[in-house]
Amino acid sequence: xxxxxxxxxxxxxxxxxxxxxxxxxxxxxxxxxxxxxxxxxxxxxxxxxxxxxxxxxxxxxxxxxxxxxxxxxxxxxxxxxxxxxxxxxxxxxxxxxxxxxxxxxxxxxxxxxxxxxxxxxxxxxxxxxxxxxxxxxxxxxxxxxxxxxxxxxxxxxxxxxxxxxxxxxxxxxxxxxxxxx
Amino acid sequence: xxxxxxxxxxxxxxxxxxxxxxxxxxxxxxxxxxxxxxxxxxxxxxxxxxxxxxxxxxxxxxxxxxxxxxxxxxxxxxxxxxxxxxxxxxxxxxxxxxxxxxxxxxxxxxxxxxxxxxxxxxxxxxxxxxxxxxxxxxxxxxxxxxxxxxxxxxxxxxxxxxxxxxxxxxxxxxxxxxxxxxxxxxxxxxxxxxxxxxxxxxxxxxxxxxxxxxxxxxxxxxxxxxxxxxxxxxxxxxxxxxxxxxxxxxxxxxxxxxxxxxxxxxxxxxxxxxxxxxxxxxxxxxxxxxxxxxxxxxxxxxxxxxxxxxxxxxxxxxxxxxxxxxxxxxxxxxxxxxxxxxxxxxxxxxxxxxxxxxxxxxxxxxxxxxxxxxxxxxxxxxxxxxxxxxxxxxxxxxxxxxxxxxxxxxxxxxxxxxxxxxxxxxxxxxxxxxxxxxxxxxxxxxxxxxxxxxxxxxxxxxxxxxxxxxxxxxxxxxxxxxxxxxxxxxxxxxxxxxxxxxxxxxxxxxxxxxxxxxxxxxxxxxxxxxxxxxxxxxxxxxxxxxxxxxxxxxxxxxxxxxxxxxxxxxxxxxxxxxxxxxxxxxxxxxxxxxxxxxxxxxxxxxx
Numbered sequence: 001x002x003x004x005x006x007x008x009x010x011x012x013x014x015x016x017x018x019x020x021x022x023x024x025x026x027x028x029x030x031x032x033x034x035x036x037x038x039x040x041x042x043x044x045x046x047x048x049x050x051x052x053x054x055x056x057x058x059x060x061x062x063x064x065x066x067x068x069x070x071x072x073x074x075x076x077x078x079x080x081x082x083x084x085x086x087x088x089x090x091x092x093x094x095x096x097x098x099x100x101x102x103x104x105x106x107x108x109x110x111x112x113x114x115x116x117x118x119x120x121x122x123x124x125x126x127x128x129x130x131x132x133x134x135x136x137x138x139x140x141x142x143x144x145x146x147x148x149x150x151x152x153x154x155x156x157x158x159x160x161x162x163x164x165x166x167x168x169x170x171x172x173x174x175x176x177x178x179x180x181x
Numbered sequence: 182x183x184x185x186x187x188x189x190x191x192x193x194x195x196x197x198x199x200x201x202x203x204x205x206x207x208x209x210x211x212x213x214x215x216x217x218x219x220x221x222x223x224x225x226x227x228x229x230x231x232x233x234x235x236x237x238x239x240x241x242x243x244x245x246x247x248x249x250x251x252x253x254x255x256x257x258x259x260x261x262x263x264x265x266x267x268x269x270x271x272x273x274x275x276x277x278x279x280x281x282x283x284x285x286x287x288x289x290x291x292x293x294x295x296x297x298x299x300x301x302x303x304x305x306x307x308x309x310x311x312x313x314x315x316x317x318x319x320x321x322x323x324x325x326x327x328x329x330x331x332x333x334x335x336x337x338x339x340x341x342x343x344x345x346x347x348x349x350x351x352x353x354x355x356x357x358x359x360x361x362x363x364x365x366x367x368x369x370x371x372x373x374x375x376x377x378x379x380x381x382x383x384x385x386x387x388x389x390x391x392x393x394x395x396x397x398x399x400x401x402x403x404x405x406x407x408x409x410x411x412x413x414x415x416x417x418x419x420x421x422x423x424x425x426x427x428x429x430x431x432x433x434x435x436x437x438x439x440x441x442x443x444x445x446x447x448x449x450x451x452x453x454x455x456x457x458x459x460x461x462x463x464x465x466x467x468x469x470x471x472x473x474x475x476x477x478x479x480x481x482x483x484x485x486x487x488x489x490x491x492x493x494x495x496x497x498x499x500x501x502x503x504x505x506x507x508x509x510x511x512x513x514x515x516x517x518x519x520x521x522x523x524x525x526x527x528x529x530x531x532x533x534x535x536x537x538x539x540x541x542x543x544x545x546x547x548x549x550x551x552x553x554x555x556x557x558x559x560x561x562x563x564x565x566x567x568x569x570x571x572x573x574x575x576x577x578x579x580x581x582x583x584x585x586x587x588x589x590x591x592x593x594x595x596x597x598x599x600x601x602x603x604x605x606x607x608x609x610x611x612x613x614x615x616x617x618x619x620x621x622x623x624x625x626x627x628x629x630x631x632x633x634x635x636x637x638x639x640x641x642x643x644x645x646x647x648x649x650x651x652x653x654x655x656x657x658x659x660x661x662x663x664x665x666x667x668x669x670x671x672x673x674x675x676x677x678x679x680x681x682x683x684x685x686x687x688x689x690x691x692x693x694x695x696x697x698x699x700x701x702x703x704x705x706x707x708x709x710x711x712x713x714x715x716x717x718x719x720x721x722x723x724x725x726x727x728x729x730x731x732x733x734x735x736x737x738x739x740x741x742x743x744x745x746x747x748x749x750x751x752x753x754x755x756x757x758x759x760x761x762x763x764x765x766x767x768x769x770x771x772x773x774x775x776x777x778x779x780x781x782x783x784x785x786x787x788x
Contacts, residue, residue: 101774102774106778122779122780131775132771141762143762
């Protein structure tokens with residue numbers, strides 16, 4: 001029987017959740033035995049090769065590209081997991097949600113005190129994804145099956161949750177592994 | 182002339198005895214005279230009433246009829262209740278905007294006019310309606326809106342508008358009322374609208390002991406007519422038994438539930454009966470002071486009510502040794518509200534009478550123990566007090582001949598909406614909805630909101646249900662909708678109302694109502710999913726359970742009762758997405774701001 005496949009991505013996150021995945025330490029070898037990685041920063045694979053069993057999403061959606069990647073994950077993954085607080089509720093990037101986008105951009109590109117921007121304009125380049133009006137948690141963009149809170153969720157929490165999902169068991173984490181900050 | 186704001190504030194606060202609990206009246210006086218409460222006025226008010234300035238500011242920001250920015254000499258407030266909108270309030274609003282050259286919430290450059298929307302002003306039987314300062318204008322059309330502005334421009338006097346359109350029936354033509362309001366009493370009954378001789382019920386009551394009076398009210402099984410249905414005799418018992426130096430009787434004439442207007446008709450046509458009931462209540466509980474809390478929208482009735490009170494004082498029916506009864510002293514003052522729905526809730530009403538923001542209070546202690554200024558207080562509805570007078574006049578048996586087992590006597594209904602004969606009906610408790618609809622000429626009704634937005638929405642299969650405390654409990658509002666009305670639009674409108682009127686004190690109500698409306702709007706826009714219905718129900722239950730006062734405890738009712746009774750409507754508007762995408766998320770809409778800020782880039786085709 002073929003190994004189950006997993007995929008991961010970081011949207012509007014800090015890669016802290018991915019660091020936490022790496023924090024499973026030597027169990028990464030066991031993970032390599034257990035699963036095959038599809039699209040993920042861990043193997044630097046840019047495109048899905050086929051259907052995947054479990055997709056882990058770090059970060060919420062702050063720009064157009066995030067949305068397209070997330071929708072791509074939804075299409076390919078049987079089970080989609082919001083990993084960490086940014087994916088679940090926007091997190092630190094969502095602090096900008098109280099400020100109109102135009103003001104954010106002007107502060108960043110036109111008025112910032114440490115800024116060097118000779119033309120004084122907000123960049124307009126096809127290579128730069130457009131920002132959304134606000135940062136959205138993943139479940140407002142696509143259907144999410146599981147939520148693993150924490151900033152970041154601990155390596156043990158990720159490990160236990162992943163094992164349960166791969167074995168088709170209910171995810172029942174002990175109290176100590178659930179963190180909401 | 183020559184009197185400064187500070188002088189004015191000092192003079193009026195002196196007249197009010199520098200009594201902190203009269204702060205709202207002071208604010209109203211300032212608003213009336215200067216058309217807003219300026220920062221200088223707030224300073225002066227705080228100083229002369231001896232309160233922190235922030236309390237004055239809090240008060241001004243709370244009430245819709247107080248403003249911290251200059252308003253026009255004439256403020257036109259157009260009612261935006263569901264019924265008004267059904268009857269064309271939008272067209273009237275557009276005509277006002279065009280004629281005045283301003284939008285809603287704006288004041289003309291010459292400082293003459295301010296135009297605003299306002300929640301229901303108690304005229305749903307003659308909608309669309311507006312307040313022009315204190316003057317009520319009813320059955321508006323775009324033509325009459327234009328004519329009103331013309332008259333006001335020429336003369337500057339709202340009273341001239343009424344003269345041009347003519348007075349309404351009954352006491353609406355009284356010299357002290359002069360309103361174009363119509364009573365629309367479609368079905369008078371023997372209890373509220375029967376013949377009345379002032380003083381008769383009172384003399385019978387005074388021949389008994391207070392305890393016997395309360396016993397009669399209990400025997401009649403009278404329950405509060407405001408909607409909650411608490412047994413009146415029991416409330417009086419508690420107030421009488423509570424410890425306190427003084428006791429108060431408050432008549433709740435803050436009829437703010439959208440779609441209700443029966444108290445307006447009582448106040449116009451049967452004020453004597455209500456005041457007589459209030460006097461009997463005072464005798465029963467041992468109160469010497471009473472307050473009629475009159476909603477600001479009914480300010481046009483104030484002079485008339487003062488006149489009735491004065492007449493009763495002259496007849497010895499108010500004041501000292503009332504009706505010859507040695508030692509029974511009682512008098513009443515009128516306290517005007519300032520445009521806050523939540524003040525209809527009794528603890529909020531008491532806060533308002535104390536000169537505070539109309540914030541509800543924690544219960545217990547209940548007002549019967551610690552009410553106005555911490556004295557035992559009974560708060561009774563206008564209609565309840567009328568019933569009291571009748572019970573004492575004709576006996577409890579006569580009163581409870583009508584009605585159902587747990588709901589004795591008659592009930593006044595305020596019927597509006599899609600029916601041939603909107604108006605006030607006195608009906609026996611226990612009447613079926615179908616019978617009510619037949620009475621008012623609404624055989625093709627598809628949905629009926631019983632009890633106002635905080636009540637229940639009933640569909641055709643529920644028309645056999647009865648209006649009484651044991652089934653469809655109501656303060657009297659019955660809004661009728663025919664098959665052409667969108668139930669979700671109505672729910673949306675009701676949530677708009679609750680969001681506007683929430684005092685903001687507790688989170689479930691302040692935030693929960695907004696989240697409910699967001700989800701209802703999502704469904705209305707065709708972006709809803711089946712799971713939204715569960716979400717709405719859970720959220721509604723949370724708001725209901727966790728809110729601090731009656732407003733938040735009932736504001737989810739439009740959502741909950743339509744989910745129960747109109748589930749098909751919701752289901753037909755939601756779709757299960759097949760690709761796992763949330764239909765509510767609109768990528769293109771989310772990118773509009775960025776495209777504008779960075780310089781328009783063509784939309785890429787979705788990949």
